[in-house]
Amino acid sequence: MDRVKVGVFLADSGKQLSKILDYNDLTNYVKNISGVVYVARGSEFWRGQGLQNIINAIKDEKINRVVVGGTLPKLSEVKIAQAVENVGFNPYLMEFIDLKDHCAMPHQETPSEATEKAKAMLLAAIERAKLLEPLEKLEFPVLKSVLVIGGGIAGMQTSVDLADLGFEVNLVEKAPFLGGLAARAGRFFPTDDCAICIQSPASDLKTITYTSRKCVYRSGFSEIPNLSILTSSKVVAIEGVPGKYKVTIEKKPRYVNEECIRCDLCTTVCPVEIPDEYNAKLKTRKAIYMNIPNVHPPIYVIDDSVCKFHDCAKCVEVCPTNAIALDQKTEHITLNVGSIVVATGFEEFDSSVIKEYHYDDYSDVITNLEFARILDGFGPTGGQIIRPSDHKLAKKIVMIQCVGSRDRRYNSYCSSICCMISLKHATLIKSTYPDIDVTICYIDLRTTGREHERYYERAREMGIKFVKGRPTEIYRDLETNKLIVDVEDALLQRFLELEADLVVLAPAMVPAKGTKELAEMLGIELEEDGFFKEYNAKLRPTETKMKGIYLCGGATFPKDAPTTSLHAHSAALKVMKLLTTGKIIKYQRTAVVNEEYCGDCEFCPVTCPYGAISLVPTTENHFVAQVSDLLCEGCGICVGTCPLNAIELRHSTTNQMLAQMKALLSINGTPKPLVLAICCSECGHTVVDSSGMAKMQYPANVRVMKVPCTGILQIHQFLEAFKAGAHGVMVVGCKSDGCHYEVGIKKAEKKVKLAKVLLKEYGIEPERLEMFNMVFIEGNKFAEAARMMTDKLEKLGPLQLMASSQVEEVT
Amino acid sequence: MEQVQEEKSTNMAFSKVITSRLGGKTITLCYQCGTCASSCPVAKITPRFNPREVIKLSLLGAEKEVLSGDSIWLCCSCYNCQERCPQKVEIADVIYALRNIAFKKGYSPNIYLEFASALLNNGRIVKISQFVENKRPTLGLPPLKPTGVEALRKILSATGFDKLRLKEESQ
Numbered sequence: 015m016d017r018v019k020v021g022v023f024l025a026d027s028g029k030q031l032s033k034i035l036d037y038n039d040l041t042n043y044v045k046n047i048s049g050v051v052y053v054a055r056g057s058e059f060w061r062g063q064g065l066q067n068i069i070n071a072i073k074d075e076k077i078n079r080v081v082v083g084g085t086l087p088k089l090s091e092v093k094i095a096q097a098v099e100n101v102g103f104n105p106y107l108m109e110f111i112d113l114k115d116h117c118a119m120p121h122q123e124t125p126s127e128a129t130e131k132a133k134a135m136l137l138a139a140i141e142r143a144k145l146l147e148p149l150e151k152l153e154f155p156v157l158k159s160v161l162v163i164g165g166g167i168a169g170m171q172t173s174v175d176l177a178d179l180g181f182e183v184n185l186v187e188k189a190p191f192l193g194g195l196a197a198r199a200g201r202f203f204p205t206d207d208c209a210i211c212i213q214s215p216a217s218d219l220k221t222i223t224y225t226s227r228k229c230v231y232r233s234g235f236s237e238i239p240n241l242s243i244l245t246s247s248k249v250v251a252i253e254g255v256p257g258k259y260k261v262t263i264e265k266k267p268r269y270v271n272e273e274c275i276r277c278d279l280c281t282t283v284c285p286v287e288i289p290d291e292y293n294a295k296l297k298t299r300k301a302i303y304m305n306i307p308n309v310h311p312p313i314y315v316i317d318d319s320v321c322k323f324h325d326c327a328k329c330v331e332v333c334p335t336n337a338i339a340l341d342q343k344t345e346h347i348t349l350n351v352g353s354i355v356v357a358t359g360f361e362e363f364d365s366s367v368i369k370e371y372h373y374d375d376y377s378d379v380i381t382n383l384e385f386a387r388i389l390d391g392f393g394p395t396g397g398q399i400i401r402p403s404d405h406k407l408a409k410k411i412v413m414i415q416c417v418g419s420r421d422r423r424y425n426s427y428c429s430s431i432c433c434m435i436s437l438k439h440a441t442l443i444k445s446t447y448p449d450i451d452v453t454i455c456y457i458d459l460r461t462t463g464r465e466h467e468r469y470y471e472r473a474r475e476m477g478i479k480f481v482k483g484r485p486t487e488i489y490r491d492l493e494t495n496k497l498i499v500d501v502e503d504a505l506l507q508r509f510l511e512l513e514a515d516l517v518v519l520a521p522a523m524v525p526a527k528g529t530k531e532l533a534e535m536l537g538i539e540l541e542e543d544g545f546f547k548e549y550n551a552k553l554r555p556t557e558t559k560m561k562g563i564y565l566c567g568g569a570t571f572p573k574d575a576p577t578t579s580l581h582a583h584s585a586a587l588k589v590m591k592l593l594t595t596g597k598i599i600k601y602q603r604t605a606v607v608n609e610e611y612c613g614d615c616e617f618c619p620v621t622c623p624y625g626a627i628s629l630v631p632t633t634e635n636h637f638v639a640q641v642s643d644l645l646c647e648g649c650g651i652c653v654g655t656c657p658l659n660a661i662e663l664r665h666s667t668t669n670q671m672l673a674q675m676k677a678l679l680s681i682n683g684t685p686k687p688l689v690l691a692i693c694c695s696e697c698g699h700t701v702v703d704s705s706g707m708a709k710m711q712y713p714a715n716v717r718v719m720k721v722p723c724t725g726i727l728q729i730h731q732f733l734e735a736f737k738a739g740a741h742g743v744m745v746v747g748c749k750s751d752g753c754h755y756e757v758g759i760k761k762a763e764k765k766v767k768l769a770k771v772l773l774k775e776y777g778i779e780p781e782r783l784e785m786f787n788m789v790f791i792e793g794n795k796f797a798e799a800a801r802m803m804t805d806k807l808e809k810l811g812p813l814q815l816m817a818s819s820q821v822e823e824v825t
Numbered sequence: 826m827e828q829v830q831e832e833k834s835t836n837m838a839f840s841k842v843i844t845s846r847l848g849g850k851t852i853t854l855c856y857q858c859g860t861c862a863s864s865c866p867v868a869k870i871t872p873r874f875n876p877r878e879v880i881k882l883s884l885l886g887a888e889k890e891v892l893s894g895d896s897i898w899l900c901c902s903c904y905n906c907q908e909r910c911p912q913k914v915e916i917a918d919v920i921y922a923l924r925n926i927a928f929k930k931g932y933s934p935n936i937y938l939e940f941a942s943a944l945l946n947n948g949r950i951v952k953i954s955q956f957v958e959n960k961r962p963t964l965g966l967p968p969l970k971p972t973g974v975e976a977l978r979k980i981l982s983a984t985g986f987d988k989l990r991l992k993e994e995s996q
Contacts, residue, residue: 370909416858416911420856420911420912421911421912422854422911422912422913423911423913457856457857457858458856482859483858483859483860483862483863484858484859484860484863484911485860485863486860486863486864486905486909487863487864500863501859501863502859502862502863502868502875502877503859504857504858504859504862504877507872507875507878509862509863509868509869
């Protein structure tokens with residue numbers, strides 16, 4: 015290997031920094047460090063002459079390592095990295111330090127101490143640079159095809175977007191028909207128009223696609239060239255990695271093939287008649303059936319739990335196109351896709367669990383979704399509001415909110431859409447049948463969102479009654495046979511016994527059946543409420559921590575139609591971003607296992623938040639851990655977990671960290687005890703930036719060392735710090751629940767706790783090591799912590815190794 | 826120990842006092858849905874007791890109103906409300922906590938004090954009259970056995986029960 019030649023570039027930010035730091039002293043100091051062959055000074059090095067200076071030094075082969083001490087590292091680092099990469103220099107052979115916000119600004123009141131700290135920082139960067147190795151740029155293939163799981167409005171809209179963009183889309187729906195909850199709901203707020211309506215796909219040649227929206231059945235949805243729809247199907251196995259998944263689909267037989275022309279002859283001859291659950295059991299259906307007339311695909315399906323098949327076969331006889339195929343079998347289909355979108359949605363909570371509402375006992379107690387079928391002109395009653403028990407017109411309707419939601423026994427969250435669903439239903443009733451008496455019993459009415467408060471207003475105008483109170487029970491009056499809703503109106507402080515022909519419950523919305531199993535198959539997490547967990551609720555609501563797997567619609571939480579649409583289109587964009595180039599490119603800043611040391615203890619595969627580590631067999635009875643470069647995010651949590659030091663993180667190796675740490679602590683230059691602040695590269699490092707940006711003062715004895723994530727730290731590193739001269743160690747990371755690498759900070763917190771116990775054994779006061787959780791905006795908190803730590807260490811005095819018994823006496 | 830807690834609690838918000846007591850922990854979860862009130866057999870027959878109101882007043886800090894009134898003593902401990910509360914507020918237990926606080930602060934209906942004295946003195950909360958004792962054999966009932974009041978007193982003094990009552994008397 016070539017001799018290491020370090021070039022050091024000192025930026026003084028328009029001579030602002032040289033007012034505080036002695037740049038002549040720094041230049042002379044740096045020149046004499048072994049390995050440094052080139053030193054340049056300038057105002058800034060991320061553009062213009064300064065950047066050209068770096069490029070020239072590289073091109074002329076004067077240097078093969080770059081150390082930049084300057085300002086705005088977040089900006090200059092990116093700029094310079096791009097520029098050097100363009101001339102063929104590996105950007106991982108560079109080290110950047112922030113002399114402004116990490117040194118000059120926070121220590122401007124003690125310039126000579128700041129200069130000494132700057133020397134230590136430069137030495138650390140140089141020592142680390144000397145040990146840096148070039149990282150390889152890796153490329154992984156990505157298939158330009160997508161699997162969308164769930165054919166409700168979320169899945170359909172994502173599919174249309176992606177298919178229109180030219181990707182091959184496979185839409186899988188577990189039911190025989192598309193549409194999900196939307197098809198059943200009939201109408202949606204805030205528009206009160208058809209729920210099952212989508213934007214026309216680009217392949218619909220006879221509409222102006224920009225403005226047109228259409229009912230799915232005539233949207234040309236099935237004719238989109240790249241879209242294949244699999245109904246009655248579910249995902250049974252998934253293997254592979256982002257960009258290249260192999261998915262196995264189990265497709266149940268429909269027993270009716272594509273030849274079906276929906277002539278309805280089969281239903282007229284089918285002798286099997288059963289209550290139609292889809293339509294709230296208000297009508298019956300045959301064994302060969304369609305849920306509603308406008309469903310997609312427009313092909314009948316046979317319910318194999320009730321059909322007599324060849325013992326009857328009357329439908330086969332009458333079918334004019336020979337579309338009935340009674341011998342169809344379950345098929346297994348294998349798909350190769352680059353990405354997966356989960357759009358499995360939500361469903362109603364089982365109201366029968368709440369016994370006092372007697373959902374199972376009284377047929378006139380129904381749910382919102384069942385009531386939607388009654389209100390639907392396409393529904394079992396043609397829009398007539400009748401009660402299921404005797405099919406008489408309902409004159410008095412009571413609605414009950416929060417059935418199983420905001421209820422700590424079942425689902426403690428607010429399902430967020432049920433208030434609006436009930437208001438929509440109530441106003442729909444009143445607009446057609448103003449004489450029907452409607453009462454809504456609520457705990458709190460939540461009508462946030464554009465136009466939503468209008469529903470509440472309109473409801474009051476229409477004479478809908480509101481009772482603030484959650485009913486304790488629904489019972490049947492034995493004399494009149496009417497349902498009675500027993501509730502306290504808390505505002506009037508009066509007990510009401512509301513008579514009702516029909517009681518409509520607003521059940522909680524819960525994750526769709528099979529959500530848990532699917533999450534396990536995909537290797538992604540669920541929230542405590544059972545819905546899929548998004549990667550970051552604030553910034554990345556359609557992504558999961560698995561690159562390549564996306565979420566949309568109600569799969570992450572109950573959503574109304576507008577939010578679902580937003581989510582669906584957003585997920586499509588994220589998929590496009592991954593698939594569009596046909597490859598994933600990344601530098602190999604990943605973990606690597608030393609197979610010789612690996613003891614196949616299974617700690618790292620279990621700890622890795624990204625499932626990037628697997629155990630692979632080497633010899634007959636020995637396994638070693640292996641890291642997938644594609645999945646590894648470079649946090650180093652595995653390094654911190656490995657009990658045998660068998661894992662290293664490229665670009666943050668133990669040696670590199672140690673050299674950096676020793677250098678940082680090799681110069682003090684202040685009268686105060688040295689403190690090493692080990693900061694994670696996310697919140698930990700930026701909080702130091704922010705305290706510098708705001709010119710908050712803390713003493714120069716506090717030295718900052720950056721690690722990818724605090725999860726990489728091992729207990730021996732704390733001991734090394736004390737050995738290298740630190741009197742105290744601060745570990746600064748993200749908030750406990752805000753780790754950028756999921757669990758890193760929690761691992762670090764545990765390790766610090768354990769290390770404190772060990773320190774005591776070694777005769778070091780445990781309070782010399784402290785853990786801090788901060789975010790960028792808490793710069794004041796960092797400065798305060800640094801001052802506090804320094805004060806505490808001054809009181810404790812120099813580090814003395816004592817026997818543990820003595821420590822006992824001291825404390 | 827108990828007393829230290831008591832003194833501390835004089836400076837705390839009333840809801841904090843309640844949550845620190847046995848059974849009172851869940852009171853802050855209440856969102857006033859009224860399920861308890863409509864479940865309550867007592868509230869249905871008298872406006873003097875409504876569990877929802879007791880909780881609301883307590884959370885608002887109406888300490889004196891809650892503790893000095895007779896409302897909290899009217900709960901019949903059927904636990905219907907607790908069974909049905911969607912926020913898992915242990916309503917009946919909260920009311921017990923309130924009764925304990927009330928008793929300590931010297932707010933207690935006379936009838937309970939009489940019960941307490943009777944229990945300590947005779948081993949029964951109700952004094953058995955000569956009339957009743959005479960009546961028993963005519964109904965084929967055996968004479969009442971002695972109550973073991975000495976043993977009972979020991980138990981009650983171990984739990985601090987006797988001190989509660991004494992404090993009451995001294996005031």
